[in-house]
Amino acid sequence: MSTTPIKHVAITGGTHGNELTGVHLLKHWRNNPEEICRDGLVTELHLANPKANGCNRRYLDQDLNRQFNWDDLSDHSLCGYEHNRAKSLNTLLGPKDAPRVDFIIDLHTTTANMGTTLVIKSDDALVVGMAFYVKQQMPEVTLFYEPEDRMSDNFLISLAKHHGLLVEVGPVPQGMLRWDVFDQTRQATLHCLDFLAAVRRGDEPDLPESLAGFQYVDKLKLPENERGELTAMIHPDRQDADYQPIKPGDPLFMTFDGNSINYEGTETLYGAFINEAAYYDQHIGLSLMRKIDIRLPG
Amino acid sequence: MSTTPIKHVAITGGTHGNELTGVHLLKHWRNNPEEICRDGLVTELHLANPKANGCNRRYLDQDLNRQFNWDDLSDHSLCGYEHNRAKSLNTLLGPKDAPRVDFIIDLHTTTANMGTTLVIKSDDALVVGMAFYVKQQMPEVTLFYEPEDRMSDNFLISLAKHHGLLVEVGPVPQGMLRWDVFDQTRQATLHCLDFLAAVRRGDEPDLPESLAGFQYVDKLKLPENERGELTAMIHPDRQDADYQPIKPGDPLFMTFDGNSINYEGTETLYGAFINEAAYYDQHIGLSLMRKIDIRLPG
Numbered sequence: 056m057s058t059t060p061i062k063h064v065a066i067t068g069g070t071h072g073n074e075l076t077g078v079h080l081l082k083h084w085r086n087n088p089e090e091i092c093r094d095g096l097v098t099e100l101h102l103a104n105p106k107a108n109g110c111n112r113r114y115l116d117q118d119l120n121r122q123f124n125w126d127d128l129s130d131h132s133l134c135g136y137e138h139n140r141a142k143s144l145n146t147l148l149g150p151k152d153a154p155r156v157d158f159i160i161d162l163h164t165t166t167a168n169m170g171t172t173l174v175i176k177s178d179d180a181l182v183v184g185m186a187f188y189v190k191q192q193m194p195e196v197t198l199f200y201e202p203e204d205r206m207s208d209n210f211l212i213s214l215a216k217h218h219g220l221l222v223e224v225g226p227v228p229q230g231m232l233r234w235d236v237f238d239q240t241r242q243a244t245l246h247c248l249d250f251l252a253a254v255r256r257g258d259e260p261d262l263p264e265s266l267a268g269f270q271y272v273d274k275l276k277l278p279e280n281e282r283g284e285l286t287a288m289i290h291p292d293r294q295d296a297d298y299q300p301i302k303p304g305d306p307l308f309m310t311f312d313g314n315s316i317n318y319e320g321t322e323t324l325y326g327a328f329i330n331e332a333a334y335y336d337q338h339i340g341l342s343l344m345r346k347i348d349i350r351l352p353g
Numbered sequence: 354m355s356t357t358p359i360k361h362v363a364i365t366g367g368t369h370g371n372e373l374t375g376v377h378l379l380k381h382w383r384n385n386p387e388e389i390c391r392d393g394l395v396t397e398l399h400l401a402n403p404k405a406n407g408c409n410r411r412y413l414d415q416d417l418n419r420q421f422n423w424d425d426l427s428d429h430s431l432c433g434y435e436h437n438r439a440k441s442l443n444t445l446l447g448p449k450d451a452p453r454v455d456f457i458i459d460l461h462t463t464t465a466n467m468g469t470t471l472v473i474k475s476d477d478a479l480v481v482g483m484a485f486y487v488k489q490q491m492p493e494v495t496l497f498y499e500p501e502d503r504m505s506d507n508f509l510i511s512l513a514k515h516h517g518l519l520v521e522v523g524p525v526p527q528g529m530l531r532w533d534v535f536d537q538t539r540q541a542t543l544h545c546l547d548f549l550a551a552v553r554r555g556d557e558p559d560l561p562e563s564l565a566g567f568q569y570v571d572k573l574k575l576p577e578n579e580r581g582e583l584t585a586m587i588h589p590d591r592q593d594a595d596y597q598p599i600k601p602g603d604p605l606f607m608t609f610d611g612n613s614i615n616y617e618g619t620e621t622l623y624g625a626f627i628n629e630a631a632y633y634d635q636h637i638g639l640s641l642m643r644k645i646d647i648r649l650p651g
Binding site for chain 2: 075079080082083087111112166226228229230231232233234235237238284285288289290291294309311312313330331332333335336
């Protein structure tokens with residue numbers, strides 16, 4: 056893997072303040088630093104949005120994990136709480152155009168039944184390789200491949216030189232901890248560090264040339280009336296069925312009076328972020344994904 | 354059932370602003386009033402905490418459903434948002450010492466795996482009879498019996514002449530809707546109205562003399578360190594195991610580094626509100642309950 060050596064790794068949590076798993080993993084690792092210590096790596100721990108975490112809210116003014124594209128970081132007329140917090144993190148971990156930190160692992164949770172999902176937003180061999188390595192160790196992991204130019208990507212992980220990896224685990228309600236979710240997040244993160252340490256010492260793991268994953272196609276809004284009020288919710292056939300196929304004609308939503316609304320697409324796709332509580336502010340019901348082969352860059 | 358006739362029934366939802374099931378059931382019934390219309394009854398629908406609901410928070414200043422005891426309603430030095438909202442609801446539905454409304458059905462949800470639970474806070478024959486009737490129609494329902502003097506009870510339902518019934522359904526994360534939870538809440542509420550209408554027309558349902566239920570014993574805090582920070586979470590053996598027995602020595606909590614903390618009591622009890630997200634502000638992990646026979650008052 057012909058990349059410059061990785062040394063500085065940041066693990067971030069609480070980017071969404073009510074996703075407690077990352078917040079408490081950071082506390083755990085502060086008290087048990089040997090668990091994240093790897094020869095050759097300097098790993099730092101950052102609570103990304105302490106104020107939102109203190110209020111047990113996803114964010115105060117705007118979603119922090121959408122504030123990191125280069126133009127927004129450079130725009131000082133954007134002055135909401137999370138706009139400022141993003142600029143502060145850019146100073147701490149970046150700056151984005153010449154980052155101090157090589158790699159960021161950002162810890163998230165979802166209310167959807169997505170198990171452990173690794174969100175890959177880069178075609179960098181190191182990022183894809185890391186995701187492949189974690190899936191080798193934890194075959195139950197799902198890979199979500201959505202490469203984006205690092206400077207225009209608006210995710211926190213895009214601050215680091217090699218981009219990074221977003222670890223998304225569920226289902227868990229906001230504002231609480233579940234052991235299964237906590238432990239899966241912990242394991243996935245430790246595998247990430249193992250991989251970076253192995254690459255650094257030139258002991259690169261054997262990885263497959265390609266693995267199956269999913270790519271984002273579209274998101275579907277929950278049905279609304281003319282006043283913008285919800286009139287339906289996720290259909291029980293779709294609830295908890297993340298990464299299961301959605302075929303033309305399959306029920307998507309159930310109206311409040313019990314009628315089904317069906318999928319009108321012509322291609323069989325797959326659901327993700329089904330009934331994610333955090334997306335109710337925009338009345339988004341689910342994402343549609345396409346199954347793909349993800350190739351490890353040469 | 355020798356009670357004065359019931360006429361005015363209030364259905365309340367959104368008493369906790371991020372419990373959306375009740376909020377959207379109220380909207381549904383506003384658009385479909387025939388579903389809750391019963392001969393002889395006048396049923397009104399009230400969103401109890403619209404401002405907290407607008408912010409998608411349980412409450413703004415204090416838990417609204419703990420503000421209805423007589424002393425607090427009479428204490429005008431209590432001036433938080435929910436203190437004032439409680440006084441306003443007392444004017445709308447009460448006043449508590451001479452209520453306009455005969456019965457309140459208050460709709461709640463929980464993140465715990467409690468299915469449909471009816472919380473009975475009165476030994477009034479009408480309230481207990483209603484709970485028994487609902488359980489006849491929906492055998493999966495659990496009865497939680499915690500009678501309290503109406504004037505000193507601090508729940509919203511205590512504003513009504515005959516007290517009322519709290520319908521608590523889960524698991525569902527805060528800030529979202531699930532069809533199964535929505536539909537169970539709807540069914541339980543409609544059975545309540547059927548029962549009140551039957552009693553009013555003198556067509557009292559045959560009810561058993563007693564039914565099994567649970568009574569609150571104690572609540573257990575999540576383990577903390579000397580700085581008041583969480584050091585453990587609900588043990589996976591307890592997670593989602595509401596109303597299952599907890600025997601002496603059974604694991605209760607799992608520390609962040611994976612060690613079990615066991616139940617030190619000597620009596621087999623039963624868990625409820627296990628890992629309820631709303632109780633994390635006080636670091637309460639679960640309630641311990643005792644199995645009891647609930648007798649229908651003569």
